[in-house]
Amino acid sequence: MEHFAIWVAAFLTMGIISFLYKDNAWYKLSEAIFVGISAGYWFVTLFWDNIYGKFWVGRGDDAMLYIGAFLGLLMLMRLVPKVGWISRWPLAFIVGATAGFYLINYFSSNVMRQVEDTIMPLLGTDYSATTYDMIGNIVIAVGTFSGLVYFFFSKEHKGVFGGTAKVGIFFLMITFGASFGYTVMSRMSLLIGRLDFLFGDWLGMIK
Amino acid sequence: MYPIWFQKRPLFTVLSALTIFLLFFSVSAFAQDNSQIDTTIAVDTTLAEIRIVPPSSVEVSDVGNDAGGSIDIHWQLSPEDQNGGPVISYSVLRAESVDGTLGDFTEIGSVPAGASTYADGNTVDGLKYVYKVAATAASGAVFESGDSIPVSSSAQWFDMRRINVFVGVLLVAGFIVYYIRQAKAGKELFIRKIAGLDAVDEAVGRATEMGKKIFYVPGTQDMDNVQTIAGVTILGRVAEMAAQYETWLEVPVSRSLVLVTAKEMVKEAYSKAGRPDAYHEDQVHYLTDDQFGYAAGVDGMVVREKPATIFYMGAFYAESLILAETGNSIGAIQIAGTGMPSQLPFFVAACDYTLIGEELFAASAYLSREPKQLGSLKGQDMGKAVILIALIVGLLLETFGIWNFSTLFSVIE
Known part of the structure; x- marks a missing residue:
């Protein structure tokens, strides 16, 4: 049975990789199996984890779970055309609660913390910073300032303001370049993982 | 040259000598071990006899700016709590106080020697507790402090340490509301x-x-x-x-x-x-x-x-x-x-x-x-403008050592 599973996994892996050549029947089959099985898997997981695990078995005295279940029931009202509009209520709740929750979270982490960490003595406390640290401090300060200017939408990017915004976009692009290289390396590990499966688990060429 | 008995049985003689040597070595090592054990016991006995001055001034207070359920306990260390001293740890004991009647003390936790604080994060809000702290000696002997005053935990509506976040959000929200009104009034x-x-x-x-x-x-x-x-x-x-x-x-x-x-x-x-x-x-x-x-x-x-x-x-x-x-x-x-x-x-x-x-x-x-969305975007931009000004002012003040401006933006979790 284990060998059969490895052969099926290898067949499907090769099918997905065959997309690199062009769209073909093998890829279509693998894609349909992948999409269908994963959709079914997630349905079962969400049902057993949430409806059964959290609500049916583990609800206890937690009234919040009843509120969640009630909102979930309202969502099902979509199935009844006459009262389908009720399903907008839980959606409004989710969108509103998300916006409110993240307003405070993001304001704390993306605004306050960022500003706190950017405002620092550029030359070090008591002017004790090394040249390396000074350059680092100045890069952080200039990068944050000019980046923020780039994302200022109420003024045309012209003159000194435009120049500063251009510096900001340079900083962003340099950051993206570094991030690109770093992420490509991590994607290589995914490829290596699949090749390791094909040549190791399946073909047995890697011991 | 060699004695006659050695010439007759050389191997037996060498092995016998070796055995005697090993026996002698083992016996002396055993004696040395026993003497060490004896010494340790002697030291323990000495420690057990030392009377440790217990910790004092046990102060208790409700943890502020929290959702309740926590009490802080502070105490003065025992004078014997020094490096290599007899105190090895402190146990924190707690008793419930209902209508002035004190229940039994139970240990709720311990900290190593040198520590003078403990946070009890398992209290029921409104219920009064009395604490005491016990210094534990190496011998296992325990020396208890006096009782603290009764204290109860409570939840706070506002975490005043995060007031800067509140002011910031209020400022940005104010800008947004203002510009939405402007946009609705027809301002371009x-x-x-x-x-x-x-x-x-x-x-x-x-x-x-x-x-x-x-x-x-x-x-x-x-x-x-x-x-x-x-x-x-x-x-x-x-x-x-x-x-x-x-x-x-x-x-x-x-x-x-x-x-x-x-x-x-x-x-x-x-x-x-x-x-x-x-x-x-x-x-x-x-x-x-x-x-x-x-x-x-x-x-x-x-x-x-x-x-x-x-x-x-x-x-x-x-x-x-x-x-x-x-x-x-x-x-x-x-x-x-x-x-x-x-x-x-x-x-x-x-x-x-x-x-x-x-x-x-x-x-x-x-x-x-749409006016509502445009006003919102404009309001956020004003928030960014405030941040840009804060960056310039803060960097100048901190670089010239005038004021630690960044603390205004410090967020405590």
Whole structure:
């Protein structure tokens, strides 16, 4: 049975990789199996984890779970055309609660913390910073300032303001370049993982 | 030369000597071990006889700015609590005090020697507790302090340490409300050009001219992600344009809640454009919750149906390049927008236009030009202006050592 599973996994892996050549029947089959099985898997997981695990078995005295279940029931009202509009209520709740929750979270982490960490003595406390640290401090300060200017939408990017915004976009692009290289390396590990499966688990060429 | 008995039995003689030597060595080692054990016991006995002065001044207080359930305990260390001294730890004892009657003391925790604080995070709000602290000696003997005054924990409505966050949010909210009122009063609010958003019209127009579909991918995250909310909001505007141009818009989604929301948005957009009849339920459809399953499904649709235009607006992870590269390979015009810093480089590389972070959130206001959204965007800009000024002032003050300005922005969790 284990060998059969490895052969099926290898067949499907090769099918997905065959997309690199062009769209073909093998890829279509693998894609349909992948999409269908994963959709079914997630349905079962969400049902057993949430409806059964959290609500049916583990609800206890937690009234919040009843509120969640009630909102979930309202969502099902979509199935009844006459009262389908009720399903907008839980959606409004989710969108509103998300916006409110993240307003405070993001304001704390993306605004306050960022500003706190950017405002620092550029030359070090008591002017004790090394040249390396000074350059680092100045890069952080200039990068944050000019980046923020780039994302200022109420003024045309012209003159000194435009120049500063251009510096900001340079900083962003340099950051993206570094991030690109770093992420490509991590994607290589995914490829290596699949090749390791094909040549190791399946073909047995890697011991 | 050698004695006669050695000459007769040399091997026996050597082995005998060796055995005698080993026996002697073992006996002396055993004696030495025993003497060490004896010494240790002697030391322990000595320690047990020492009377340790117990910790004193046990002070208790409710932990402030919290949701209740916690009491802080502080005490003065025992004078014998010194490096190498007899005290090895402190035990914290607690008793409930109901109507002035004190219950039994039970140990709720311990800290090593040298520590003079303990946080009791397991209290019932409103119930009074009395604490005492006991110093434990190496011998196991325990020396207890006097009782603390009764104390109870309570929850606070506001965490006053985070007042700066409150003021900041209030300031930005004030700007937003002010500019929304201005916009509603008819004041023209200027928003600079955003290239990626100007291209939306062009992209929809191109699909119309080519008689091909528009694909809209609202990311792979659920509705509890603000980027998905932004993506779905922009979908409304794109759907309105698609309805006006009578171009087929297809929206594959990976989350059930996004499916429902996107359907509502598209349906409403078609009604708004005066074309409710052109809306089809299967325009917005579900594929799978699985990240790479979704990517495989969208890729398949892209290569088979060859849409003229593809939008990627929302939160993306590793699937970003897989999707954008496939779209690029069929020559579609692609406009992406995300706030995920790690995925932006891939969109920048593989798409024609990319909305970077904040631009994604500004997109809806930019495209719709609705007073409420424009006022909101303008208000946020004023918040950014305040931050820019704070950066300049703070950097100058801190660099010249005048004032530690950054503490104003310090956030305590």
